[in-house]
Amino acid sequence: DTVLTQSPALAVSPGERVSISCRASEGVTSYMHWYQQNPGQQPRLLIYKTSNLASGVPARFSGSGSGTDFTLTIDPVEADDTATYFCQQSWNDPNTFGAGTKLELK
């Protein structure tokens, strides 16, 4: 299976820019997607196919990357961005998710 590696946690101050990385163990072309999950809630799609903003998602969120290295950027970070962020690839079988990056605000 394709392993997606994410940093466990990040801390950032409101108003700053944060980049959350996701590295795949093999190439996934552009089929990398990002989700936000708050405690006790379902995941929410943020970015699909590397850089496409999902409906209703603020333009503060953006995605980039290709091949094996991908990044979700939030700029500027706001207080309610505190959440866990997961990447997911759908190029290789089976679809896999990263373990998640917990974003905390200072």
Added chain:
Amino acid sequence: EVQLVESGGGLVQPGRSMKLSCAASGFTFSYYHMAWVRQAPTKGLEWVASISIGGDDTYYRDSVKGRFTISRDNAKSTLYLQMDSLRSEDTATYYCASRPPTMGITFGWFTYWGQGTLVTVSS
């Protein structure tokens, strides 16, 4: 407003069966591929199974193949997951999710998600 509402979870003994349902509203259910994704307590997300728009194409992760069956009733806008021979490692919150119709059932992202239903497999 798009809504996916799962039901049918609960406590079940190892080796027994359980059937989950997911009722869809607020979008044209019959236009989307659908899937089940699970999340073990305090763990990450894991894709479980996918089904095509018409229900004629299904796909499963290896660990549930032969034990779980995904199906859908487009007339009722409802997705199902029949789970047999349940194991302790199947304990998780199960989410139903939609996938875009414009590509194969394994290539898309998960656009809409339900709130999840908890399945606990324990004696």
